[in-house]
Amino acid sequence: MKVLELKNVNKIYNSSEVKVHAVNDVTLNFAEAEFAAIVGPSGSGKTTLLNLIGGLDMPTSGEIIIGGTNLSKLKSSQLIDFRLNNIGFVFQSYNLIPVLTAKENVEFIMTLQKWPVKERDERTLELLRAVGLGDRINSRPTKLSGGQQQRVAVARALASRPKFILADEPTANLDSKAATTLLEIMEKLNHESKITFIFSTHDPRVVKMAHRVITLEDGKVITDDIRELPA
């Protein structure tokens, strides 16, 4: 089942002197439970593509359809609610709310979705246990290592039961051990929850573990290598 479709998506930045074609006629489909990596050199358009998929930016032309909804047809306020309920985000620099504990960071998104308190609490604990932080629920981000913070971010992204998770270079700030642990957890969660994970990455470890590798160059899809279809 398709969770995400990109049809002839273009993103052109017009500055006064130069015209940058950041995403060039990209057409892609993502199915449920995919574990896909978008790779390419710096400036190839990975982050721009991720921003477009995540509804943070609008394409110059083309269509992005998530679960049957065309993002271009949504008003700005509708788009925010759409992101809340359909897309999970994991950022390179974790971006947790520093004044909240791990538990509060995870349940924050469910509070925005107005989950009942009991269900929210249960899911938060379940997710933090799933990412191996069941014993750190009351720690603030400053008391957690980079790897642990990123695991909280993954739990937060999963909390809202999104259709897919976008992760922008999630291992870029992590050491080898933390990165491997994170990737293993993400792969396990992908397998168990059937939620699609889409990464932009430079990290060969991510590329190695990905089931599908999309290579971008100058905003164009050069290769789309599906190694293993999810079960």
Next chain:
Amino acid sequence: MIYSIAWKNVWRNKKRSLVVIVAVTLGIISGVLLIGIMEGWIKQRLHDAVYNEVSHIQIHNNEFIKNEEIDLTVGNIDEITRSIDSLSEISGWVKRTKIIAMANTPWANAGVIVYGIDTEKERLVTEIYKEIVPDGGEYLDNQNTGDILISDKTAELLKLKQYIVTDSIIDELRKEKVPETVLIKLETLKDKRFRSPRDFREALRKEFSKKELDRFGLLITDEALDYRIRNKVQITISDKEGNPIQGIFRVCGIFKTTNTGFDQTSVFVNTGELAKLYGGDEILTHEIAILLNSIEDADTVREKLSRFSGDNSVRTWKEMAPDAAMMNDYMVMYYFIFIGIIMMALAFGIINTMLMAILERTKELGMLMAIGMNRRRIFNMIMLETIFLTVVGAVVGMISGWAIIEALGKTGIHFTGWGEGFEAIGFAARVYPVVTLEFFVFTTIMVIATAIISSVWPARKALKLNPVEALRTE
């Protein structure tokens, strides 16, 4: 959870938040103190104007208001007094004889207004009997003939007030823990008589350093003060034919109100004694002073009495003490002006702090927008942060302000240096600050309103952030 985040965000940068909180606290304390002092002065002026000077209502002959002549008495007096007695709003009233006179002592003279009063009834209407200065004799007594009650200021003008340092005064000062070095210097002034405070102050200034004078000057002056009680004062008035007539009175007591202007022109004698002087067959009534149960009834009672007044004029305290009335009426405006200025200063401080906070948290706000926190919630979060920040300062300020006012309300604040100036225009040198509950409620509403208004700019700035660009910031 938005409330929780907003509250926790306030304490992210403790130092910065504390600076704003302290600023709000100090702003509120200064506002409370300023308004408390003003309110205290206004209440005191209003009280003293009514209870010492003009009462709530006075009735005079229309012509007497223009020319205070002896034969211009209140007309139709029986009907007026019957109507006064029939009104339930009235708590007490008196008839007075009021004659312009010249007061003389062997050393000086002064123009005064002599009030002939019924001392017992007068106690029900005025509080002059409470204003007798320490060691200043006694209030008038109906039984003692030939007595006169004068003010501290009149005593000074008539040179019935003197300053003299004696051994007993030096002993008193020693008990008050005045250092021996000061007392030794004071010995040089011993047994010298000074007939005016200015002369005594001048003599002290020559003997003592400024520091010594600041610390002990007031105490020495108070102790050395001596009134010449039972001294004779000659009062000269004009009879109905315009012939001058004199009478001798003995000073029974010295009073001092907060209004030097009133004090220096007012002397009191028993009404019968004054009648003997002008030689009339009946006691002349130039003034009827009425005290009401409630100041709010002044206009209504005036209306009622005006129906029987004939050629008399019925006036309320507002017409007779317009300064007190004006201040009382404009107090709300003063509130708005002072609190408005303080709030405006606070608003700029708050806006600056919140703009800084938003600048620092651009990336985090971008993340919140990205993951689906809508504009309304972001706006509310920033607004709540601003309100929490301000309200913490306001609560601390209000409690501290209230505690300071409570303490100063008991001890009062003595404006030593400006006392004479204040008393010349009817304000006490010692003010007892007062703040009403309404003021606290009003200020709380103003603080919250200021916080909400101040939050709009920073919150709008946060809303204008583009999540993609915000996430890129470091």
